[in-house]
């Protein structure tokens with residue numbers, strides 16, 4: 001059995017002097033994701049990263065690695081002494097294992113060297129090892145183009161590295177390398193997808209969820225937490241903040257004409273989000289807005305809502321059709337949770353006919369009826385913070401079942 005997994009970084013390799021920072025971040029994220037397996041050791045090098053299994057089931061490690069942003073590809077490997085006879089033995093073992101796993105008719109040996117002084121060059125190794133394997137496995141033929149199996153040998157200064165399967169990683173940048181971003185996470189379909197896509201480019205999300213008890217239910221809040229939990233597998237933990245929004249929504253309901261209620265609710269959300277961003281040293285706000293999808297997402301609405309801040313707002317799904325967003329939601333396993341029917345704060349207070357063309361000066365006029373600073377300060381004084389990590393989520397399947405029972 002292989003004892004290590006070799007990880008390749010891909011895009012990271014072109015990042016020049018930032019590379020070290022990216023590699024360290026990736027290694028930390030991987031350590032965090034395997035913190036329930038202390039035997040798993042991660043050692044980062046400039047071109048590759050190695051994960052030592054130390055007895056942990058290879059399949060568990062392979063399975064988790066496929067979701068971690070910043071990994072381009074990875075392979076289970078054997079690291080062995082630089083002894084050609086041993087290399088033959090191990091290569092034979094690799095072919096045997098793979099023959100047990102799947103149908104294989106053809107193979108090739110592909111060698112690369114980091115130590116160019118090794119007494120055999122890559123062609124010589126390919127030829128000699130290939131000939132040996134053909135003797136051992138007379139039913140296999142050598143095929144240079146698209147063989148069923150490639151036995152890879154890397155000649156390093158102190159050892160040989162032997163591998164076969166090359167598993168494609170998810171790509172992207174390690175979560176945390178693009179600073180923190182405030183993810184406005186409702187219980188809907190779009191915002192978890194937005195969070196996932198922002199993570200893909202290295203943003204470490206701090207998820208905030210506006211809850212308006214008693215108008216919104218504890219289940220709606222729990223659902224948002226579970227959605228945040230679904231995102232942890234892409235880069236370990238996510239901080240989750242429950243934002244108490246009842247007082248603000250009641251004030252809006254009382255003082256703002258129904259036509260502008262939704263726009264001003266969004267402006268208040270964005271103001272609160274921006275203050276939380278400041279407090280937690282984040283640099284962006286991420287939401288699930290999609291142009292034209294609903295009244296609050298017309299270009300006019302976005303303009304009027306966005307006017308309360310100059311902070312960059314990342315809208316990863318802004319140009320996607322609903323079906324495209326749903327495809328991603330299904331792929332990242334958030335869809336089934338998202339469609340569970342719990343009212344969120346926006347549905348509860350939704351006006352019958354919201355303006356689709358709100359004006360900034362009208363917003364400001366109506367908002368002069370509110371004590372905005374006090375409302376925002378009160379809200380910020382009562383944030384509920386929770387760190388959701390990969391492992392607490394894995395263990396919470398019981399919680400998920402409990403939630404199913406409520407439906």
Ligand code: ATP
Nearest residue numbers: 184185186188189190191208209210287288289296
């Ligand atoms: P989603 O599917 O993400 O809920 P949506 O299409 O339902 O999006 P809206 O309800 O208009 O659209 O919300 C637009 C965006 O505002 C959401 O994607 C989310 O980023 C943010 N948002 C809405 N409600 C909340 C909430 N209760 N808590 C946090 N963010 C919210």
Ligand code: MG
Nearest residue numbers: 186187188346
């Ligand atoms: Mg919504």
